[in-house]
Amino acid sequence: xxxxxxxxxxPPLLVPEVTGAHGxxxxxxxxxxxxxxxxxxxxxxxxxxxxxPDLLVVVGGAGQTAEYPPGPGGSLRDFGVPFTMxxxxxxxxxxxxxxxxxxxxxxPSPPVTWQGIASGAAPADCLSLGEKLAGLAxxxxxxxxxxxxxxxxxxxxxxxxxxxxxxxxxVSAALAxxxxxxxAALDPGRDQELFVAGRAAWQVLAGAAPPGAFxxxxxxxxxxxxxxxxxxxxVRAH
Numbered sequence: 564x565x566x567x568x569x570x571x572x573x574p575p576l577l578v579p580e581v582t583g584a585h586g587x588x589x590x591x592x593x594x595x596x597x598x599x600x601x602x603x604x605x606x607x608x609x610x611x612x613x614x615x616p617d618l619l620v621v622v623g624g625a626g627q628t629a630e631y632p633p634g635p636g637g638s639l640r641d642f643g644v645p646f647t648m649x650x651x652x653x654x655x656x657x658x659x660x661x662x663x664x665x666x667x668x669x670x671p672s673p674p675v676t677w678q679g680i681a682s683g684a685a686p687a688d689c690l691s692l693g694e695k696l697a698g699l700a701x702x703x704x705x706x707x708x709x710x711x712x713x714x715x716x717x718x719x720x721x722x723x724x725x726x727x728x729x730x731x732x733x734v735s736a737a738l739a740x741x742x743x744x745x746x747a748a749l750d751p752g753r754d755q756e757l758f759v760a761g762r763a764a765w766q767v768l769a770g771a772a773p774p775g776a777f778x779x780x781x782x783x784x785x786x787x788x789x790x791x792x793x794x795x796x797x798v799r800a801h
Contacts, residue, residue: 565697565771566799567614568705569607570738572761572792573623573660575639577601580646596787603783603794608664608706610780610796616673616704620696621665622767623657623708624760625679628692635677637662655679657708657764664706673704680763683751689763690747693770707768709761711791717758720789727757731784731791734765738795741779743769761793768797776800 575581576597611619636649637659648662658677665672678696680689697703711734712727730753737745746769749762776799783794 564701564703565705565773566616566702567611568707568768568772568777568797569611570707570709570761570765570768570793570795571604571607571661571664572600572710572790572794573657573708574710574788574790574792575642575644575656575660576788577604577660578639578644578646578663581639581642581644593787596785600783600787600792600794604664605667607782607794607796608668610798611704611706612668612672614704614798615702616700617702618676618700619665619673619704619706620676620678620699621658621661621706621708622678622680622692622696622764623655623661624682624763625655625657626681627679628681628684628688629679631658631677631679633675633677635662657760661706661708678767680767682760682763683754684763684766686747686749686751686766689766690770693767693772696767697771703771705768705771707761707764709764711759711761711786711793713758713760713790714756715786716789727786727791730757730759731786734791734793735781735784738784738793739779739781741772741777741797743772743774772797
């Protein structure tokens with residue numbers, strides 16, 4: 564049964580080695596926004612672990628739907644960053660960032676299942692997988708890794724994009740209301756159009772979460788680097 568969930572983005576820049584920000588960093592708006600985003604993600608993961616799950620499932624977009632073996636590795640070499648974690652099979656970007664987030668938590672943590680979902684997976688397949696994952700243990704927590712629209716980053720800087728803004732509003736409202744039905748209704752046909760990298764993972768969450776069972780906290784929703792990032796937590800109402 565799903566007892567809690569968190570949504571976090573997976574840009575490589577969350578990892579300090581990518582930006583060179585190992586310490587407090589320069590007092591500029593970009594550095595401050597990164598600190599705010601990292602803090603929101605860490606707080607969301609802390610909420611998950613604070614619910615004392617028997618199993619933590621980390622799900623994120625991948626080339627194909629597959630469960631990765633325990634103790635996987637992570638790497639950002641494809642992004643020109645000499646950053647690696649572990650020595651097992653290399654996780655896709657979404658799960659690599661999830662692994663980095665978990666590495667910053669205070670042990671002990673529950674067993675972790677690493678689940679990739681094909682980025683183009685049909686909603687029905689995502690929902691079915693979510694339902695299956697929620698049944699893996701009596702107390703399951705789910706961390707769904709995904710980015711929102713990235714089309715702004717491929718156009719004129721700071722140019723208006725009403726379609727991306729509208730998509731942001733849909734996802735933010737669904738996360739703020741703990742509304743799995745609204746996440747399930749997201750159109751996969753817009754993934755390529757808007758360069759969305761999180762739809763499949765969010766729909767896995769929708770399949771795992773019964774409607775009306777959770778209280779929500781939308782902790783972050785912004786596009787500071789022309790890509791939309793959301794951080795939210797859902798906790799089952801007691």
